[in-house]
Amino acid sequence: MDKKNIRFYYGILLIAVGLGVFYRIPQVMPQIETIEFFKQKLLLVKLCFYILGLFLIVAGSIRIYRIRKIGKE
Secondary structure, three states, X not given: OOHHHHHHHHHHHHHHHHHHHHHHHHHHHHHHHOOHHHHHHHHHHXXXXXXXXXXXXXXXXXXXXXXXXXXXX
């Protein structure tokens, strides 16, 4: 496999991990609520997780877009 294919599959992997973060947030938040330190900061923790998932999806999309854009030239 050449470097271009590895970058393409890495972009797909980033998107999959980002979607996995969105899928896992509702399942993990009840466990985080039990931690005393995070009881007053649940909104901030949830917001950070959603932003992390969004960054992963955007980064993977940009990587795939750039690979496809270069491939057409």
